[in-house]
Amino acid sequence: MRIALFITCFNDTMFPRTGRAVTELLERLGHTVEFPQGQTCCGQMHFNTGYRPETLPMVRRFAEVFAGYDAVVAPSGSCAGMVRDHHRVVAAQYGDAALAEAVQQVVPTVYELSELLVDVLGVTDVGAHFPHRVTYHPTCHSLRMLRVGDRPLRLLRAVKGIDLVELPDAESCCGFGGTFALKNADVSNAMLADKMRHVQDTGAEILSAGDNSCLTHIGGGLSRLRTGVGTMHLAEILASTEGDVR
Amino acid sequence: MSGADNVVWLGTPAFPEAARAALADTRLRANLRRATGTIRDRRLAVAAELEDWEELRETAATIKRRTLRHLDHHLLRLEKAVTAAGGVVHWASDAVDANRIVTALVKATGGGDIENHEVVKVKSMATQEIGLNEALADAGIRAYETDLAELIVQLGGDRPSHILVPAIHRGRSEIREIFRREMGEWGRPAPEDLTDDPRDLAEAARLHLREKFLRAKVAVSGANFAAADTGTVAVVESEGNGRMCLTLPETLITVMGIEKVLPSFADLDVFLQLLPRSSTGERMNPYTSLWTGVTEGDGPRNFHLVLLDNGRTATLADEVGRQALACIRCSACLNVCPVYERTGGHAYGSVYPGPIGAVLTPQLVGVENAASLPFASTLCGACYDACPVKINIPEVLVHLRAEAVEAKRRDRLLPTSEGLAMKAAGAVLGSPRRLAAVQRLAAVGARLVARDGRIGALPGPFARWSGTRDTPVPTRESLRAWWRRTRPPRSEDSSTTAQGEERR
């Protein structure tokens, strides 16, 4: 099937390796991946911070750029959630009938990576090999906006050589929350501290998640404290065949 | 609007500053962690017992939303039914109005005997919200809180910090000190040998309040529900102080937010299953009292129901925000909220703390009077999953954030620095070419400040981020650049043009 990669602005700039991993993984599974160069951002930061009119051009661009694919995959629960839950809202509030229709067309084709793999492509064993101790943090938007459930864990469990350890209090928010981390830095830090403690309690080498934004927040804290725990996006583990920690 | 003074505690700093102080309070943190953790587990266990839990939530949400869409109709039915059953219905458009009505009713029952100008109170958010105790005190009437936690708060000259357990921020030893110090000022003193065992403390409260119950002429309560078809009012409680107040005095005055009405008595079946399980994590709370007007020879001879607006109709006017009025004050959202768990209730600076407070308070008082509250959330969504009436709190939060931003835009000639930053970011993120240019700049700039591939300190507002976190360096080659280098566009596929024109 024709799959378009929506890399998200954050991954594009900071974590292109995640995008390369998604591409390698899907191609390994025999699919064609395209990267529409017109893509930019889903508008989540603006929308969630209250700058709704500013979101309109991004919603419009998304609907145009990603029209007509069998599936659009995003390696981000929160960006996929933004498209799925809020693009209609922006289109209805500020757009016109044509935009509303375009959004209506594109939204059902948008999947977060684990949804695409498990529900659309019907695979849980993607042929990955990753002989390391890993713990997985289910990000809030993947859990409670998209309802991905245990799909990411099913994918990880099928990875050859992996030692997957359960993260205590896993479903608690890590405290990132986008601009929350700046506006409410102290509360964000308090939440981060607890999440890091739980990660360290597992003895994992690698913390994985489906959102690099949350991983940047948790990983940034783990790095500052020199814990020696690394972070990797789910896609990077699933793309791994050599067993390398990147 | 009037009433705002009482919903929002004037002088409370914006949430981030108030939270900072709370976060540093180690005792508060320990109390909250233990309390919310305990109650979370209990709630999950009893909710799981009902296989139709999700269906009950859905039904409750439907009933509440539909009732709100025809609120005038149901309130008129309620008024008629309560009046037919011997009660008197009053309407109060704001706090001042409600306080005036209640004060006049209390004075009318006192029979000129100044000694009897006191009332006993059942725990009630609505009377907190209108500042009734203060208004009564101004009129020379003493109001005694009779719920154990409200008593702790009242004796301690404190403010509630939780909807269900208002003294959740207090530990047992603090409570013992408050009782020993203050009880004698209000009535029967605490026993000399009072320990900090909760059993002992509860017993002290029982002895202290029993004399007040037995002599009370007037009680003031809130209401959990009121059925429009029969005029039946319900109060859900645990300690029996509610039953005392609803049964012993000659006069009962109930102050009820207009959103508490249900179309029918039959609707209670859903809510009496959802509320206790969501609230205290019990299958059923110890006591639920239901009464319809007055009953000959049993309980109060006079019943007054005060229907309170106080910002609710303003909330009702917002088609997205109005769902907050479905709240049944169970406090499940507080107990699952990772922000509340760390800051406690006082940081919200409102009678209504936690996630529900963050969406209700700004609507009751106007978003410009509580502008930091809609931002006091990571939008993690735990509250929405826990809410027994399915209020989509994250949806309302982002809706109110937009209102807060718009309100700021209207009030200022110059945009805020955040507004400017968002505008600039919007310009970059709206164009693939500009985004690519910024990515190149960022990769170069970041290398100037990075050490070992990590950035330790960031400028300006980002310093709050980098104070506790290392930041990875933006890569030299963005994904879009990598894609162009490794996968040159096929001529027939124009989708990979940098301009991002529409594909045909």
Place this chain on the structure above:
Amino acid sequence: MNGREIVLSAIRGALSGVPGSERPDDPPHSHGRRADHAGPDVVGLFAERAAEYRATVVRVPAADAAAAVGRALARTGARSLVVPPGLPADLVPEGPWSLLTDVPPLTVGQLDAADAVVTTVATAIAVTGTVALDHGPGQGRRVLTLLPDQHICVVRADQIAPDVPEALRLLDPYRPLTLISGPSATSDIELDRVEGVHGPRTLDIVVVGEA
């Protein structure tokens, strides 16, 4: 405009977007039970759940009801028992306690000094271990079951409804109603549950007969 008109007009203004064709009770929704919460042994479940919430529960044949009430009184050492009007005479136990009738009505002082009260119930709820009183004959005014320290409830097995919806269907909304689940309790201090606050400290439930 008075308060009533102000509030009603504000509501109507706020609801201007609701189409006039929409009826308040559209679409009608059904009430009642959506699932069987109780299973086949309703009486057993009631006894188990009531005990979980710290009530003392015994099951006895009808002939032994008064004796069971007596044993509950003996256990707490009660010396006075309030007997509501209309309580079946065969529920009043013989023993070393004085009996207080509520005719003429007892004062709050007398009730405060009384040790125990025995009542029947209007219905009960198995799933939640709740007894429901409508304060009719045998159940007494509300205050009778509030001030004495011990409340002994006699529940006939055939009065026990499986769950909350079924019990509500059986209750008369025009009577004062009290749903009681265990003795009074509070979790206000560090969420540590304490039984016995303002209401009765002890709740005894005597389940009589077979369903």
